[in-house]
Amino acid sequence: MTIAVTGAAGKTGRAVLAALAELGVPTRALVRPGRPGSTSAVADLGATETVTADLADASQVAAALSGASAAYVIAPNVHPDEPSLVANVLAAGVPRVVYHSVLHPSVEAMPHHWAKARVEEALLASDLDWTVLQPCAYAQNLRVPADAVLRVPYSVDARFAFVDLLDVAAVAASVLTEPGHSYASYQLAGPELLSVADAAVLLGVRAERQNINEWYLDTPLRGYARDALGAMFAYYDEHGLVGNPRVITALLGRAPTAVADVLARASERPE
Numbered sequence: 001m002t003i004a005v006t007g008a009a010g011k012t013g014r015a016v017l018a019a020l021a022e023l024g025v026p027t028r029a030l031v032r033p034g035r036p037g038s039t040s041a042v043a044d045l046g047a048t049e050t051v052t053a054d055l056a057d058a059s060q061v062a063a064a065l066s067g068a069s070a071a072y073v074i075a076p077n078v079h080p081d082e083p084s085l086v087a088n089v090l091a092a093g094v095p096r097v098v099y100h101s102v103l104h105p106s107v108e109a110m111p112h113h114w115a116k117a118r119v120e121e122a123l124l125a126s127d128l129d130w131t132v133l134q135p136c137a138y139a140q141n142l143r144v145p146a147d148a149v150l151r152v153p154y155s156v157d158a159r160f161a162f163v164d165l166l167d168v169a170a171v172a173a174s175v176l177t178e179p180g181h182s183y184a185s186y187q188l189a190g191p192e193l194l195s196v197a198d199a200a201v202l203l204g205v206r207a208e209r210q211n212i213n214e215w216y217l218d219t220p221l222r223g224y225a226r227d228a229l230g231a232m233f234a235y236y237d238e239h240g241l242v243g244n245p246r247v248i249t250a251l252l253g254r255a256p257t258a259v260a261d262v263l264a265r266a267s268e269r270p271e
């Protein structure tokens with residue numbers, strides 16, 4: 001058994017690799033070519049093998065996945081071609097695929113969520129043995145800012161079901177190694193609904209709303225990434241991103257980790 005993990009050197013990939021290593025499962029980390037730092041980072045996390053492949057290159061992806069028994073498919077964050085990059089993975093002939101989607105991919109107003117819904121549609125139409133995980137934004141995204149002001153370009157009172165990335169990784173590892181998860185889509189939401197204002201209290205900083213036009217002027221992002229994140233902030237402003245923890249509770253066999261506990265852990269040992 002070898003479980004391949006794409007996007008392995010990223011924030012999500014590192015957490016999933018570590019969770020699989022803890023179970024003693026052989027893993028193959030796929031990292032972007034020309035990134036020696038990524039290769040050593042995934043080896044340090046316990047990846048059994050490391051291979052390079054640009055997800056945009058179908059032949060590189062097929063070679064990198066050859067012989068793998070399952071793939072955990074993490075697409076690059078806010079990528080304009082996510083459906084075609086993932087299509088290269090789905091075409092590679094790995095019999096079992098677990099796709100790292102997002103909570104509420106059906107929201108068309110957020111283009112990078114909608115792109116994940118297109119990937120999920122491709123899975124439904126495939127002959128693969130698939131499972132979909134749909135995590136909310138990670139609690140780990142909440143950090144003490146350098147100027148002690150948690151500044152976001154949407155309402156600081158909008159509510160989110162922030163989820164612990166380590167809980168998500170633990171679910172990923174069990175779904176990849178246990179039987180009985182074929183053709184399931186699991187929403188992974190944290191145990192409470194919190195706003196950025198609530199998170200600022202937990203972090204001991206101030207929350208402040210940034211004008212969205214200022215964000216557009218300030219951000220170094222361009223093109224699809226800027227437009228997709230701008231659309232996401234507009235959606236967050238009106239609706240936040242709410243979810244329900246019952247599914248993750250059942251999958252973990254315990255309550256998911258509270259945001260306060262994730263933040264306390266990060267202050268002791270940065271993740």
Ligand SMILES: NC(=O)c1ccc[n+]([C@@H]2O[C@H](COP(=O)([O-])OP(=O)(O)OC[C@H]3O[C@@H](n4cnc5c(N)ncnc54)[C@H](OP(=O)(O)O)[C@@H]3O)[C@@H](O)[C@H]2O)c1
Binds near residue numbers: 012
């Ligand atoms: N962050 C969240 O709160 C959250 C919540 C739910 C779902 N998600 C989803 O989780 C996924 C991963 O997010 P993340 O935060 O872990 O992102 P990340 O840290 O940026 O990791 C993405 C990884 O993909 C690699 N990559 C980029 N382009 C590539 C290419 N063409 N070929 C091969 N590898 C490539 C990157 O390589 P380099 O290291 O070389 O750049 C990076 O290691 C995204 O699809 C995101 O939508 C994230």
